[in-house]
Amino acid sequence: MGAPLEDVVVIDLSRALAGPHAAMMLGDMGARVIKVESPGHGDDTRGWGPPFVGPEDDPISTYFLSCNRNKESITLDLKSDDGRDVLSRLVRHGDVLVENFRPGVLDRLGFSVERLHEINPRLVILSISGFGHDGPEGGRAGYDQIAQGEGGLMSLTGSGPDDPQRVGVPIGDLLAGMYGAYGVAAALHERNTTGRGRVVRTSLLAAIVGVHAFQGTRYTVAGEVPAAQGNHHPSIAPYGLFSCKDGKVQISCGSEGLWVKLATAFDIDPATPGMATNRERVANRDNVIEVLDAAFAPYPLTDLLAKLAEVGVPAGEVRTLDRVYEWEQTRSQGLVLDVDHPVLGGIQIPGPPIRLDDNAFAGGRSQHEHPPMLGEHNESVRAWLDEQDREVP
Numbered sequence: 001m002g003a004p005l006e007d008v009v010v011i012d013l014s015r016a017l018a019g020p021h022a023a024m025m026l027g028d029m030g031a032r033v034i035k036v037e038s039p040g041h042g043d044d045t046r047g048w049g050p051p052f053v054g055p056e057d058d059p060i061s062t063y064f065l066s067c068n069r070n071k072e073s074i075t076l077d078l079k080s081d082d083g084r085d086v087l088s089r090l091v092r093h094g095d096v097l098v099e100n101f102r103p104g105v106l107d108r109l110g111f112s113v114e115r116l117h118e119i120n121p122r123l124v125i126l127s128i129s130g131f132g133h134d135g136p137e138g139g140r141a142g143y144d145q146i147a148q149g150e151g152g153l154m155s156l157t158g159s160g161p162d163d164p165q166r167v168g169v170p171i172g173d174l175l176a177g178m179y180g181a182y183g184v185a186a187a188l189h190e191r192n193t194t195g196r197g198r199v200v201r202t203s204l205l206a207a208i209v210g211v212h213a214f215q216g217t218r219y220t221v222a223g224e225v226p227a228a229q230g231n232h233h234p235s236i237a238p239y240g241l242f243s244c245k246d247g248k249v250q251i252s253c254g255s256e257g258l259w260v261k262l263a264t265a266f267d268i269d270p271a272t273p274g275m276a277t278n279r280e281r282v283a284n285r286d287n288v289i290e291v292l293d294a295a296f297a298p299y300p301l302t303d304l305l306a307k308l309a310e311v312g313v314p315a316g317e318v319r320t321l322d323r324v325y326e327w328e329q330t331r332s333q334g335l336v337l338d339v340d341h342p343v344l345g346g347i348q349i350p351g352p353p354i355r356l357d358d359n360a361f362a363g364g365r366s367q368h369e370h371p372p373m374l375g376e377h378n379e380s381v382r383a384w385l386d387e388q389d390r391e392v393p
Contacts, residue, residue: 003030003364004356008188010096011036011087012071015043017144017170018128018204019100020067021177026096026184027070028352028363034090034381035068035372039075042374043068054343065349065371069339070363072377078109086385087111091119093388095197096184100128103139113199124187124197126180131205142204144170151208156215158228165228175207232289237281238262241318243293247301251292252314265311266295325350334363339370 008031012023020035020043027033037043045064052059076083091097097116099106106112116123127133130142131150148154148166158165183200191197209216214235218224231250232240238259239252253259256278263270268291270276274284281288296304301317308315324330325348337351347370352363 003366005188005364006030006032008032008096009094010034010098011090011094013097013099013101013106014128015100016045017067017173018142018176018180019098019126020045021174022126022128022180022184023071023098024067024069025177025181025352028354028365028368030364031096033071034094034377035071035073036078036087036090037073037075037374039077039375042073042075046374058343060343065347068371069337069349070365070369071372072381073372073375074378074381075375084110086382088119089385089389090381091116091123093385093392094120094123095188096124096126098126098128098180098184100142102141103129103133117197120197122191122195122197124184124191125199126184127199127201128176128180129201129203132203133201142172144172144204147172147204147208151205152212153208156226156228159230161227161229163228172204172208175211176202176204179207179210232285235282236278237285237288238292240289242289242296244296244304245298245300248318249296249301249304249308250316250318251308254314258313261311262308262313265307265313266292268295337368339368341370342373342376 005026008026010023010026010031010033012020012033012035014020014023023033023035035043041047043064045067046061048063049059049061051062053062054060074086076086078084078087091111113125116125129138130147131140132138145166148171149164151172153171154164154166155161157167179202180200183202187198187200215226218226218234226234230240232238236252236254239254241248241250243249251262253262259275259278259281260270262268263272263275268275274280275288275291299307305315305317319327325336330336334355335351335353337349339347339349341347349371351368354363356364
């Protein structure tokens with residue numbers, strides 16, 4: 001079987017992370033992704049660093065490498081006649097267009113939604129903004145950390161209510177890209193029936209609110225305003241990060257049965273007043289943490305993890321990224337890719353998180369391609385357009 005999206009052509013007009021991540025997800029599933037970049041400097045992330053790698057006179061950003069695998073790069077000045085003409089041809093022969101300009105910018109370049117669908121009625125358009133395309137603040141620029149704060153995520157993250165923290169990756173951008181790719185997949189399926197493309201819209205704000213999960217209904221249904229409380233679950237105990245002799249261990253007791261197993265294994269009476277039920281343990285969380293930290297204190301991390309595994313209590317350690325990428329379990333899932341880069345040679349990059357059952361690689365491809373050099377495919381993409389124009393006048 002071929003890749004699921006191998007007959008789909010994606011025009012990626014986006015920059016930075018949300019749009020490029022969405023386009024990369026589509027590329028992972030076999031789509032041909034043509035990344036349109038500004039001449040000279042290209043995607044903003046080509047200049048984001050350190051770290052940079054490669055030649056000192058033309059260094060390559062590792063940030064760019066993280067979100068642009070399986071793409072081709074063509075440079076176009078969209079304010080020039082040639083640039084607009086080539087983009088029009090790409091739209092005519094494409095299936096999906098991804099953009100994350102501020103609302104109104106694409107219109108001013110002459111490529112409003114109406115114009116794009118005039119050129120190609122079957123085009124699916126993914127448009128990602130910071131705070132939404134309409135509403136009283138729809139025109140605001142979108143930057144991940146600002147959206148994390150405005151969307152409430154930082155109020156839930158940190159050691160306590162007075163210690164708001166951002167998530168350690170640009171999670172708003174990444175989630176918006178994921179939701180965007182999901183919307184594109186749905187619109188492509190719908191197009192099989194209607195014959196017409198649809199506009200898919202999402203935003204960093206929408207993506208962050210979309211993952212509030214039980215914290216959202218704590219407010220909308222129960223009227224509680226959640227706050228950060230560190231590394232322990234607000235509704236389940238014990239569920240969080242605990243100390244042992246030489247490090248930290250995470251445990252998850254998501255049922256009363258698991259609590260009984262855990263307590264019994266460490267000579268704690270599971271029916272102790274204040275600990276007998278999850279409701280009691282949540283109300284007395286500090287005491288539960290103190291009791292378990294004391295019970296775990298004699299154990300080295302390796303021994304503690306072995307004992308927890310033996311009694312059937314879900315547990316784990318906190319790995320640094322070097323240990324994650326060297327971990328055989330990570331590699332067994334196709335989450336580290338070997339690609340050949342024209343400047344850097346053989347490099348390893350993080351791989352896609354989806355595996356299809358007939359493919360040993362992650363993603364839908366049998367082979368993944370390096371993130372492109374700026375304008376690397378200028379000639380080949382134009383030649384392809386010439387061929388398409390001849391076949392489809």
